[in-house]
Amino acid sequence: MVHPVIRKLEAIEPLTDTERRKIDSLVRDVGDVARKTDIIADGESPNYVHLILEGWAARYKVLRDGSRRITAFLIPGDFCDLHITILDAMDHGIVALTDCRVAYIEQATIDEVTRSTPALTRALWRATLVDEAVLRQWLVNCGRRNALEAVAHLLCELHLRMQLVGLAANDRLDLPVTQEELADATGMTPVHINRTLQRLRNEGLIELGSGTLYVPDVRTLRRACDFDSAYLHLLSSRSVGSEEKRY
């Protein structure tokens, strides 16, 4: 079985067989995390880097009034805290949204890999920078798009990212995320998320139920929220040298 990490990294940087095997070798120590429990808590400085193998997780911050802001969704192939090798402590928490299978990778191992394999270093760097680009899109989502566009854009992102790791065959994917979690991720309320999803359904843009999302026509959905995949810096969309959007 090909690790989702490999699929993900290959989408943004071509890899050789040796490099692929190197990644494979990272996954030694594997563990399970139950839904609703922290993979890493805010303020922690773990000795291991965490990599999601199965399941969904989320970066989040909790405010003093108890409200929560999700700042990213993590799916198989995503690193939770690559930066912990550089920064002192986590400035946010990471919670498992479903039961998760997680790889624990020693910092020393990462250091060794980056020292010996420049292409992988680039790939990891790249992945981090793409995460940052996603954050910027989320910022656009909440400040300058209406609810419908914001949710649509988020769904487009998740759809594409799931595709990259081979988890969205036929435009159908597991979306094991509650509406409350979607609300925390878009800065809306659960009630309004519910109504927005209903509008998306009524307009035939999505089919969503029992944890599964189906996108009848990706083009239409992307056009509805002006989704341009360029910000994900995928190899496939690079240097296409075109002015029109890649819906």
Next chain:
Amino acid sequence: MVHPVIRKLEAIEPLTDTERRKIDSLVRDVGDVARKTDIIADGESPNYVHLILEGWAARYKVLRDGSRRITAFLIPGDFCDLHITILDAMDHGIVALTDCRVAYIEQATIDEVTRSTPALTRALWRATLVDEAVLRQWLVNCGRRNALEAVAHLLCELHLRMQLVGLAANDRLDLPVTQEELADATGMTPVHINRTLQRLRNEGLIELGSGTLYVPDVRTLRRACDFDSAYLHLLSSRSVGSEEKRY
């Protein structure tokens, strides 16, 4: 004169004299950019890395309906596009908010530095990761804080960052940013920014006029918006091992 970059980097990573001189040597090619013009445009892949020496700039994205979202403010000492060495093209633009003095640094120079000076590499990495942490705070700002808290939090951030580079003596700093730009940075409208600033003034939290911001009592302002500087990962606040917030 000590470059703001050095002050900034030293706030997050201690540097030796040699390293400081190395940074100094980066600044060879310097140019001026007029207010309201792009330092780098969206989609560009410049050959140079840009570093702000004087003035204010902003990262931004423009939507199809013409509205703009500012995703970061850049002040002296900030790199505009360190990531361009890794990514193919800009996924957003950078515009000068005031007349700016900018250093153009060849990619090869950056590469040479990072190859020869691990401590500097760490420092640059760190700076990038702190930028990401700031993005997360902005996400909290617009989704889960009300207008007053959001603006206050933004002002706290700018206040602290200006202090770091020595541009905010006595809690007084230049804030050459229009209310429209603040609106684009918070996801609000200019009108509402105006009213929110008035509230902040009326409550004695800030004094703001003619491009200058004065914070009578930093503690109070920070408490008003639950500002915790930990997310900036400063050396001074690190491993203080305390539970209470660093207002």
Next chain:
DNA sequence: CGTCGTTTTGATCGCAGTCAAACGTCGTGG
């Protein structure tokens, strides 16, 4: 003194928030 960009004010609107209750589904235990 007129112009332009910016800030300020006022009146009105509407999107999304809030509060609360009902409903469906599923797993658990009687």
Next chain:
DNA sequence: CCACGACGTTTGACTGCGATCAAAACGACG
């Protein structure tokens, strides 16, 4: 097999924050 509770989704009624539109005031500058 059913009662029960937990959890998530859905619906309704009402509220309010911030948006929108428009105009006036202000201030810097040529």
